[in-house]
Amino acid sequence: MAPSPSSLPTAISSLLLLLLLAAAVSVYSSSPVLEGGIRVVSAEKRIDLTGSIVKVFLTLKVENAAAAPEASQVLLAFTPTEFERLAIVKAARAEGRRKKKMYIPHAVKASDLAAAPNGHRLYSVLLSSALKSAEVTTLEVFYVLTHSLEPFPAEITQSDPQLVYYRDSAVLLSPYHVLEQTTYLKMPSNRVESFTRVDPTSRTGTEVKYGTYYDQLPNSYVPILVHYENNYPFAVVEELVRKVEISHWGNVQITEQYKLRHGGARHKGVFSRLEYQSRPSISGLSSFKNLLARLPPRVHSVYYRDEIGNISSSHLRSDSHKSELEIEPRYPLFGGWHCTFTIGYGLPLQDFVLESDDGRRYTNLTFGCPLLDTVVDDLTIKVVLPEGSKNPQAVVPFVVEQHVETSYSYLDVVGRTTVVLKKKNVVGEHNVPFQVYYEFKPIFMLAEPLMLISAVFLFFVACIAYLHMDLSIRKS
Known part of the structure; x- marks a missing residue:
């Protein structure tokens, strides 16, 4: 018996719901198993583009959810390109305020969890003391990227300035839910040819600001491209x-x-x-x-x-x-x-x-x-x-x-x-x-x-022996 016209919308709705559930399950299964209920309350990312090496300073305010088990590590996510160009990663926990502020260094290593979606790679910040439920901590992360500035144009004359491209994301790539975040890009001069706009975006002098952005889902990525002058010797x-x-x-x-x-x-x-x-x-x-x-x-x-x-x-x-x-x-x-x-x-x-x-x-x-x-x-x-x-x-x-x-x-x-x-x-x-x-x-x-002394001694012995030897073939 064919379905009635009135039941078609209901069937289509059910089918769409099943597809969404299947997609959600597939995304969940491809994501790594994360600890507890960690989320990033606020994130500030500052990217230094003034030299030939890209330096990134990342401040993360991390919170462990109430009634969640203790967390011994916090994960950092990088794209495959960033992972190849990553030279060093450092992390420290900030404690205290203003002049009494202290930084406790933490070990950082490549995570043994499965790769995140889209081939993203994970690093683990090993906390010196576990993050308890409903506890908040601030992490200061620093990492360096090499060969990340692409000259454009690729060839210039002797009198031309050097222009480069830099590619990144306006939002923080993270395996956690990020409630609030801001990204700053610092250039060496005021000559910025172009930059991707992701509202809200603003520029002040040599600095471009992306954000503030709110309630970003895990593994969010919004590509941006900055084209600017950089005459620093590479x-x-x-x-x-x-x-x-x-x-x-x-x-x-x-x-x-x-x-x-x-x-x-x-x-x-x-x-x-x-x-x-x-x-x-x-x-x-x-x-x-x-x-x-x-x-x-x-x-x-x-x-x-x-x-x-x-x-x-x-x-x-x-x-x-x-x-x-x-x-x-x-x-x-x-x-x-x-x-x-x-x-x-x-x-x-x-x-x-x-x-x-x-x-x-x-x-x-x-x-x-x-x-x-x-x-x-x-x-x-x-x-x-x-x-x-x-x-x-x-x-x-x-x-x-x-x-x-x-x-x-x-x-x-x-x-x-x-x-x-x-x-x-x-x-x-x-x-x-x-x-x-x-x-x-x-x-x-x-x-x-002793080797030198022996060599000199043998040389003199040989000389003495040579002087006392008669090697002539005539008769006396």
Whole structure:
């Protein structure tokens, strides 16, 4: 029997209801299992676009629902593109007010939960003390994104300014319900070509404000695009190899080999040195004028050279607290140009090699790249321990690839134990101390002097034997 015309609207309504329920179930099943009833009461996101590296400061006021179980972590969501370009993530809990405000750091790690919808990746902020039901806390999150500024146009002449694109979301991407949020974008100059408008949107000078937005559902994402002028030099170290040679005779020698390129808009046309020097305020605004390397205090025997030879355009300023080496490339670097060079220096042994309570020796050095405001795509640190060292152990405050190999130098017999540390996507926030522990017996310090003494002794014995030998074939 065919349905009556009056029953058709009811059937269609039931069918639509079933489809909506099925869609809701599928979305719920694809979402990760979240802890308790956490929600974000307020969120403020500040994005610093003044340099070549994007820095994001995020303030989250998080609340655990009443009658909900204790929460031991808070999840942060990132898009797949952000996840690939994410260099470092830090989080701390803010306690107190104004001058008495304190920040308690929390560990952050990639979440082992399933990926969120649309391929979003999750990070877990591990709370030092669990968030109880109906309790509110404030988290300060900081993270850095590299290679996130896209030059447009992709090619510019020597006298053109550099314009870039930046893509993000007007609302906070979060696995939780966000009650109130605001996003700020800070540009280096007033020249903003265009920006996406998502009401309410406002601009004041070099800053664009998105929001305030209310009652955003979990995993909400509203894409925005900002096109603005950024003449900051895009210094990218494609490869950096730092070799640290430790000698217990009183010196630590460090050699750093750089492969550097300008990661901004590619240079087109002919380069004019005359125009570059006569019009410095207009010509080559985004090119490299100089680079600043922050070295440890009390450095000595500093050199700066490339494949051709020594580069004299460098200035060293040193005191008891720090040393700064200002270097200028042999030629100015425009977008897409490359150069290779080497920096070397020595350090006093007693400042960087210490002895632990258990009798082991350890080095206390700085990870990362000494050049300020640079991105290192591939960093390798080789710590060459004295010959005879055993059981090396590296302690680094973040995840790195590491292995042990053997290297040889002058007068080595069995070779030197070398700890190799590797990390990709390194920024200035990675310049923190790290240690390499090892066991060493002082008797091994006599190996090289005894070898030299033995060699000299054998040489004189050979000379004496040669002088007393008669190798003639004639008869006496």
